[in-house]
Amino acid sequence: xxxxxxxxxxxxxxxxxxxxxxxxxxxxxxxxxxxxxxxxxxxxxxxxxxxxxxxxxxxxxxxxxxxxxxxxxxxxxxxxxxxxxxxxxxxxxxxxxxxxxxxxxxxxxxxxxxxxxxxxxxxxxxxxxxxxxxxxxxxxxxxxxxxxxxxxxxxxxxxxxxxxxxxxxxxxxxxxxxxxxxxxxxxxxxxxxxxxxxxxxxxxxxxxxxxxxxxxxxxxxxxxxxxxxxxxxxxxxxxxxxxxxxxxxxxxxxxxxxxxxxxxxxxxxxxxxxxxxxxxxxxxxxxxxxxxxxxxxxxxxxxxxxxxxxxxxxxxxxxxxxxxxxxxxxxxxxxxxxxxxxxxxxxxxxxxxxxxxxxxxxxxxxxxxxxxxxxxxxxxxxxxxxxxxxxxxxxxxxxxxxxxxxxxxxxxxxxxxxxxxxxxxxxxxxxxxxxxxxxxxxxxxxxxxxxxxxxxxxxxxxxxxxxxxxxxxxxxxxxxxxxxxxxxxxxxxxxxxxxxxxxxxxxxxxxxxxxxxxxxxxxxxxxxxxxxxxxxxxxxxxxxxxxxxx
Numbered sequence: 001x002x003x004x005x006x007x008x009x010x011x012x013x014x015x016x017x018x019x020x021x022x023x024x025x026x027x028x029x030x031x032x033x034x035x036x037x038x039x040x041x042x043x044x045x046x047x048x049x050x051x052x053x054x055x056x057x058x059x060x061x062x063x064x065x066x067x068x069x070x071x072x073x074x075x076x077x078x079x080x081x082x083x084x085x086x087x088x089x090x091x092x093x094x095x096x097x098x099x100x101x102x103x104x105x106x107x108x109x110x111x112x113x114x115x116x117x118x119x120x121x122x123x124x125x126x127x128x129x130x131x132x133x134x135x136x137x138x139x140x141x142x143x144x145x146x147x148x149x150x151x152x153x154x155x156x157x158x159x160x161x162x163x164x165x166x167x168x169x170x171x172x173x174x175x176x177x178x179x180x181x182x183x184x185x186x187x188x189x190x191x192x193x194x195x196x197x198x199x200x201x202x203x204x205x206x207x208x209x210x211x212x213x214x215x216x217x218x219x220x221x222x223x224x225x226x227x228x229x230x231x232x233x234x235x236x237x238x239x240x241x242x243x244x245x246x247x248x249x250x251x252x253x254x255x256x257x258x259x260x261x262x263x264x265x266x267x268x269x270x271x272x273x274x275x276x277x278x279x280x281x282x283x284x285x286x287x288x289x290x291x292x293x294x295x296x297x298x299x300x301x302x303x304x305x306x307x308x309x310x311x312x313x314x315x316x317x318x319x320x321x322x323x324x325x326x327x328x329x330x331x332x333x334x335x336x337x338x339x340x341x342x343x344x345x346x347x348x349x350x351x352x353x354x355x356x357x358x359x360x361x362x363x364x365x366x367x368x369x370x371x372x373x374x375x376x377x378x379x380x381x382x383x384x385x386x387x388x389x390x391x392x393x394x395x396x397x398x399x400x401x402x403x404x405x406x407x408x409x410x411x412x413x414x415x416x417x418x419x420x421x422x423x424x425x426x427x428x429x430x431x432x433x434x435x436x437x438x439x440x441x442x443x444x445x446x447x448x449x450x451x452x453x454x455x456x457x458x459x460x461x462x463x464x465x466x467x468x469x470x471x472x473x474x475x476x477x478x479x480x481x482x483x484x485x486x487x488x489x490x491x492x493x494x495x496x497x498x499x500x501x502x503x504x505x506x507x508x509x510x511x512x513x514x515x516x517x518x519x520x521x522x523x524x525x526x527x528x529x530x531x532x533x534x535x536x537x538x539x540x541x542x543x544x545x546x547x548x549x550x
Contacts (some may be wrong), residue, residue, distance in 0.1 A: 071279065081386050094154065128430070140171045192221050193224075213225035220348075238297070252368075257270045263299050271353055272392075274340075310550055315546075320470050321345060324440070345384060346547065354366070361512070381399075384424045404447075419451060423436045429446065434447050443458040477489075488511035518530060518532070
């Protein structure tokens with residue numbers, strides 16, 4: 001009897017735990033589930049506790065600096081002890097270690113050894129998960145703590161995620177903390193994130209303060225102040241945004257250009273990575289327009305830094321061996337380029353440039369916003385996927401050599417990795433990793449910069465493309481194979497199918513999720529946009545081909 005009662009209680013406990021896990025999974029974002037698996041409770045208390053362990057106190061900073069001096073000591077035992085002591089500390093002083101690495105060869109070697117330890121990479125991945133959870137679940141009250149940590153981080157993906165987390169977490173009680181960061185922080189990224197959050201929450205109450213920040217020495221801070229003012233319909237922001245088109249920081253130039261276009265509706269040609277002389281011509285045109293219309297222009301608000309969806313779709317029309325761009329609303333052709341042998345993929349940049357790859361000719365071609373060819377490079381293989389990165393380089397998947405490469409503007413391969421299984425698409429993720437679709441491997445993998453698989457989605461059926469979504473899920477397009485219908489499928493990070501469009505298209509070759517939540521799929525019967533309920537929103541009657549909607 002006692003054994004039966006005990007068994008019954010065990011089953012009740014297991015059921016209760018299963019219900020708890022299911023409840024967390026049902027109510028939380030994919031990032032929250034991943035964070036819980038990493039040992040951090042995805043609520044404010046759990047996240048606050050974790051972030052507190054990352055804080056670099058003045059006492060700890062002083063201790064670390066003394067140990068870093070000892071790394072270069074003449075005595076071997078002192079160097080060894082300092083190395084051992086630094087390895088025992090939490091991985092929160094990466095910026096201090098890197099600063100010390102330039103002192104001498106001995107220190108440089110030991111710093112390299114310390115930074116190579118897995119717990120540094122693991123800590124950053126956990127921090128990234130935390131920032132994703134704060135942003136997606138909009139956990140309030142953590143903005144000051146995140147801002148306090150930003151000066152310790154150097155990785156762009158962490159800083160970008162931190163800025164999003166700050167804006168999502170900030171509340172009315174944070175005014176004093178934000179003002180202090182803006183006035184005193186040594187981190188440009190932290191100050192800019194604080195300004196963006198400040199403008200979002202306090203709006204008219206800080207309008208005069210934002211106007212003063214238009215004169216700040218930091219281009220990133222001026223950009224956020226200008227966006228905040230623009231969203232208050234304050235036209236003083238427009239001349240500053242034009243000035244920022246000439247800053248040395250490409251990311252600020254790009255954001256300024258996209259905000260100007262979105263707010264004014266003007267399509268003045270400007271490309272972030274054009275030569276200075278060509279950019280100057282576009283800046284002159286913007287300056288003339290703002291000088292004439294800036295005080296009275298009707299603004300399209302609100303605006304954000306992110307590149308906006310333009311309602312355009314690039315299609316590699318396979319039968320015509322041509323690249324065509326269509327206006328989604330009207331179906332009219334807005335751009336066309338021919339001369340291809342086997343046009344496999346295409347991509348569009350935030351400033352309106354178009355990229356195309358020729359599988360047979362083994363090249364990548366770029367056209368400017370006016371449709372003129374402005375860049376062409378041969379690639380060391382047959383390309384099947386292309387993406388322009390924020391740093392101006394180009395990420396290319398090459399199926400025949402099982403390689404992913406990163407090419408600079410000179411055409412030099414500055415990074416490459418081998419990924420067996422016929423890679424057909426590659427997407428750089430916010431954490432610096434790459435999502436790769438492996439057609440012959442029947443899986444999608446996330447690899448780190450060294451090519452190590454850190455996550456995978458397997459048992460797929462002839463996948464052609466994969467796209468990482470903002471919600472943490474992955475959208476896969478499976479080509480019809482072995483009598484099974486193809487289609488677009490959305491999977492969560494646990495591999496669970498959460499949405500499907502199978503059987504709706506003939507031989508589907510690619511799928512892309514739009515910012516409005518709809519999904520575009522190409523197949524033998526054209527390019528079709530579906531809503532979340534799989535209803536057809538619009539259809540382009542073109543032969544099969546890869547596309548890019550932007």
